[in-house]
Amino acid sequence: MVLFERAPAKINLSLDVLGKRGDGFHEVEMIMTSVDLADRVELNTIDEDTIEVSTDSQYVPNDERNIAYKAALAFKSKYQLHQGVRIEIQKNIPVSAGLGGGSSDAAAVLRGLNRMWSVDASSDELIELGATLGSDVPFCIQGTTAIGTGHGEQISILDSPPTCYVVLAKPNIGISTRHIFPKVDLDTLHHPNTHELIRSLEEKDFGKLCHHIGNALESVTFSLHPDVKRIKDKMLQTGADGAVMSGSGPTVAGLTRHYSKARRVYNGLRGFCNEVYIVQLLDRR
Numbered sequence: 624m625v626l627f628e629r630a631p632a633k634i635n636l637s638l639d640v641l642g643k644r645g646d647g648f649h650e651v652e653m654i655m656t657s658v659d660l661a662d663r664v665e666l667n668t669i670d671e672d673t674i675e676v677s678t679d680s681q682y683v684p685n686d687e688r689n690i691a692y693k694a695a696l697a698f699k700s701k702y703q704l705h706q707g708v709r710i711e712i713q714k715n716i717p718v719s720a721g722l723g724g725g726s727s728d729a730a731a732v733l734r735g736l737n738r739m740w741s742v743d744a745s746s747d748e749l750i751e752l753g754a755t756l757g758s759d760v761p762f763c764i765q766g767t768t769a770i771g772t773g774h775g776e777q778i779s780i781l782d783s784p785p786t787c788y789v790v791l792a793k794p795n796i797g798i799s800t801r802h803i804f805p806k807v808d809l810d811t812l813h814h815p816n817t818h819e820l821i822r823s824l825e826e827k828d829f830g831k832l833c834h835h836i837g838n839a840l841e842s843v844t845f846s847l848h849p850d851v852k853r854i855k856d857k858m859l860q861t862g863a864d865g866a867v868m869s870g871s872g873p874t875v876a877g878l879t880r881h882y883s884k885a886r887r888v889y890n891g892l893r894g895f896c897n898e899v900y901i902v903q904l905l906d907r908r
């Protein structure tokens with residue numbers, strides 16, 4: 624049997640760091656939404672009771688280090704399944720980009736195996752299992768638009784954003800979240816106004832949304848990689864209505880109401896960084 628799942632990228636409309644817990648983890652509050660740039664995950668049943676994984680990307684491991692492999696292993700062990708699967712991932716989402724590509728692949732594997740092996744696990748069960756794999760996985764299980772708290776893994780669904788275009792631009796560097804958090808200085812962080820951002824979603828107010836998008840990690844990433852700030856500035860100069868770094872970067876998302884403006888922002892960035900996309904939000908509830 625063969626089955627396909629789309630694994631969409633996510634962007635952060637906001638990311639706030641609220642504090643540091645006793646166990647060293649940072650408490651975050653972030654609003655995420657999915658976009659229509661997606662990996663393609665193919666699942667094939669195989670005869671032996673093993674997991675095989677392959678990708679078309681040189682930046683992603685093709686073995687048990689791949690988070691998609693870990694997702695299949697966790698699913699098999701939770702539901703005591705003795706069947707085998709071959710996972711083939713076509714990577715379209717840039718790697719180590721702040722776009723949650725690995726988490727989305729893991730979520731796609733959980734959703735797909737649930738269907739393929741007719742386990743009938745509820746969304747909540749998959750979300751709980753996903754949280755053991757990574758803090759962005761629970762969000763990726765259900766997609767739409769949501770606020771994540773704790774490490775980001777406690778998810779509540781929010782209203783969908785107004786329709787808009789998103790220009791994604793990634794400079795030629797990869798950033799790992801775990802290298803950014805230790806450099807966060809809680810006393811000097813600039814906090815986004817999450818409450819007002821949620822109001823803008825409720826009111827479907829695009830101008831207000833653009834005003835309140837924000838990411839407390841920008842100051843850390845910008846100081847380490849000034850090119851990321853240049854990209855954000857360039858987006859705003861060339862007509863983006865709002866711009867925000869996604870996750871710990873380096874991808875910046877520029878929002879525009881109209882396609883013509885998205886095109887202008889896209890053209891302005893093409894010579895400046897090698898990966899630029901115009902995408903749309905997936906959440907059209």
Ligand code: ATP
Binds near residue numbers: 682689721798
């Ligand atoms: P993070 O915030 O965790 O760094 P990210 O969204 O910025 O996440 P990802 O593209 O998800 O970045 O992957 C980051 C790391 O995970 C890379 O080092 C990559 O090699 C590893 N990885 C393992 N499995 C995958 C996968 N299926 N897709 C992408 N990366 C994967």
